[in-house]
Amino acid sequence: MEFLVLTLFLVVMAVVLLSIAVSRGIRGCRTPPNLPPGPGGIPVLGYIPWLSATPYRDFQELRKLYGDFYSVRLGRRWHVVLNGSRVIRKALVENGSACSGRPNWILNRILKGKAVANEQPDSHWRMHRSFWYALFRQLGHDRIDKIIKQELGSMKDALNRENGSPIDPSDFVKLTFCNIICMFCFGKRYAAEDPEFHRLQHNADTYMQNLAKASRSLPFCGQAKKVFQDISAGYKGIIKFIKERIEEHKSLRLRDRTRACDDLLDVYFNGNEAIDEVDHIGILPRMQDLNMNDSKLMNGKIASEPRSKNMNGIDEANLPNIVLDIFVGGLETINAAMMWSLLAMVKYPDVQQKIQKELRDKIGPHQIPTFQQINELPYTKAALLEVYRIGNVIPLAIPHRVTQPVVIDGYELPTGTRLLPNIYSAHMDPEEWINPEEFDPTRFLDEKGQVKIPQAFMPFSVGKRVCMGENLARKELFLAFTTVLQNFSLLPADDEKMPNFDGIPGTTRIPLPFKLRAIPLKT
Numbered sequence: 001m002e003f004l005v006l007t008l009f010l011v012v013m014a015v016v017l018l019s020i021a022v023s024r025g026i027r028g029c030r031t032p033p034n035l036p037p038g039p040g041g042i043p044v045l046g047y048i049p050w051l052s053a054t055p056y057r058d059f060q061e062l063r064k065l066y067g068d069f070y071s072v073r074l075g076r077r078w079h080v081v082l083n084g085s086r087v088i089r090k091a092l093v094e095n096g097s098a099c100s101g102r103p104n105w106i107l108n109r110i111l112k113g114k115a116v117a118n119e120q121p122d123s124h125w126r127m128h129r130s131f132w133y134a135l136f137r138q139l140g141h142d143r144i145d146k147i148i149k150q151e152l153g154s155m156k157d158a159l160n161r162e163n164g165s166p167i168d169p170s171d172f173v174k175l176t177f178c179n180i181i182c183m184f185c186f187g188k189r190y191a192a193e194d195p196e197f198h199r200l201q202h203n204a205d206t207y208m209q210n211l212a213k214a215s216r217s218l219p220f221c222g223q224a225k226k227v228f229q230d231i232s233a234g235y236k237g238i239i240k241f242i243k244e245r246i247e248e249h250k251s252l253r254l255r256d257r258t259r260a261c262d263d264l265l266d267v268y269f270n271g272n273e274a275i276d277e278v279d280h281i282g283i284l285p286r287m288q289d290l291n292m293n294d295s296k297l298m299n300g301k302i303a304s305e306p307r308s309k310n311m312n313g314i315d316e317a318n319l320p321n322i323v324l325d326i327f328v329g330g331l332e333t334i335n336a337a338m339m340w341s342l343l344a345m346v347k348y349p350d351v352q353q354k355i356q357k358e359l360r361d362k363i364g365p366h367q368i369p370t371f372q373q374i375n376e377l378p379y380t381k382a383a384l385l386e387v388y389r390i391g392n393v394i395p396l397a398i399p400h401r402v403t404q405p406v407v408i409d410g411y412e413l414p415t416g417t418r419l420l421p422n423i424y425s426a427h428m429d430p431e432e433w434i435n436p437e438e439f440d441p442t443r444f445l446d447e448k449g450q451v452k453i454p455q456a457f458m459p460f461s462v463g464k465r466v467c468m469g470e471n472l473a474r475k476e477l478f479l480a481f482t483t484v485l486q487n488f489s490l491l492p493a494d495d496e497k498m499p500n501f502d503g504i505p506g507t508t509r510i511p512l513p514f515k516l517r518a519i520p521l522k523t
């Protein structure tokens with residue numbers, strides 16, 4: 001009898017505690033007074049147990065209860081979620097100088113050396129951003145275009161060889177964009193069966209996809225440890241590969257100092273050599289020039305600026321991490337965007353045909369479009385903008401941190417507050433877009449058929465931390481997309497059920513697997 005009473009008592013207690021926990025998930029531990037109200041969840045874990053694999057959707061749902069601007073406790077830390085274009089712009093653009101830090105999080109325990117994406121907005125970060133642009137500027141448009149054209153030519157040949165049989169497009173997409181970024185960085189390309197290509201791809205996947213899990217894995221449990229180990233293993237694998245390429249480039253340059261600058265590492269070592277020389281070249285931004293802001297670099301005023309001797313930050317110790325930012329930033333994201341564009345074309349044959357007609361009418365079947373021609377192709381441009389919107393390649397921007405007290409919507413956020421810009425919420429906001437779940441390029445066209453870009457569109461984020469690869473990504477995607485549609489008609493594979501736009505969640509969102517047939521077009 002005593003045993004029965006005790007069991008009953010324990011069951012009642014468990015039910016009471018559980019219902020308190022569930023209700024606390026919504027009302028939760030009380031929000032600190034200077035943060036906007038939001039769910040605090042339960043002690044220690046905060047709201048983490050209520051988050052699904054798609055936190056950007058959960059945050060969008062919470063918006064219905066708390067509005068655009070609310071707090072949420074993840075583990076023991078409060079975060080402020082920014083939803084919708086108004087609040088995101090208010091924080092990252094209008095208050096950009098206070099809201100552009102990065103939190104001290106899991107990556108800080110893994111990354112060895114400084115780079116860009118994970119840095120505080122200090123002089124190193126500014127210098128590395130300038131350095132980054134300067135590397136690409138020095139590599140030059142002609143070389144960049146040549147690399148992209150060559151790799152897209154190989155992709156077209158490979159698709160032609162398939163002759164319309166069902167294929168998994170991700171095999172072609174991954175190889176093409178991996179080769180483009182490897183050629184930019186290291187002057188190196190791979191065959192599809194090369195084990196090094198598969199290792200690289202695996203390490204980049206592991207690194208990127210686990211970053212998204214880091215914020216929602218439960219502290220103190222094996223899951224968090226595993227996520228940490230996976231990020232660390234992916235990072236070490238890529239860094240080892242980059243360091244080997246750096247050593248190769250150094251020894252090649254030692255053997256041949258007149259070696260052409262065919263890739264970014266060549267540009268770096270060439271710039272380093274020039275440091276002690278008189279500036280007789282006049283166009284090369286030297287390492288000394290790079291502690292100035294991006295706009296001076298972009299305006300091409302380098303040669304006439306007085307040279308400072310300060311080389312802080314751009315030393316070889318930081319080079320692997322800077323290359324990692326270019327490499328990882330430029331791989332998964334463009335793969336994902338290209339996969340979304342192919343899925344959209346297979347699902348919406350009428351849109352595909354309109355683009356093909358525009359390409360035929362404005363470019364012709366034999367000429368390869370250049371990126372400059374994008375403005376002559378408004379429907380194609382609008383379709384790609386819609387791909388970026390509905391694909392939500394990076395649904396939650398990299399977390400930001402408040403670096404000085406700032407007032408937003410009446411709340412004075414203290415230094416150190418973590419901000420989560422929910423880009424997905426801006427792109428799927430029914431107040432901004434009619435039927436946001438529908439793929440419809442015409443939402444980016446005005447009544448005259450010209451492209452218009454609404455304020456709520458922000459796939460590359462906004463403000464000071466805006467994506468550094470935006471122009472490169474837009475160029476690569478445009479050229480790859482038009483190459484495919486100029487040469488092939490895309491059909492779903494036989495009996496294949498095409499996925500919707502839900503996608504596989506992660507740091508970058510990719511479509512669920514699908515197969516298509518690329519039927520060569522007769523010209």
Ligand code: HEM
Binds near residue numbers: 326337464472
């Ligand atoms: C479809 C393609 C891409 C999308 C949608 C995308 C999107 C983004 C987003 C949302 C951010 C976060 C900005 C923030 O924290 O507010 C970001 C940052 C960044 N992206 Fe991209 N990106 C793309 C391609 C690329 C490429 C091709 C590169 C490099 C070659 C790149 C390099 C970076 C870097 C270095 C940062 C960090 C910037 C900083 O912290 O100052 N991205 N990107």
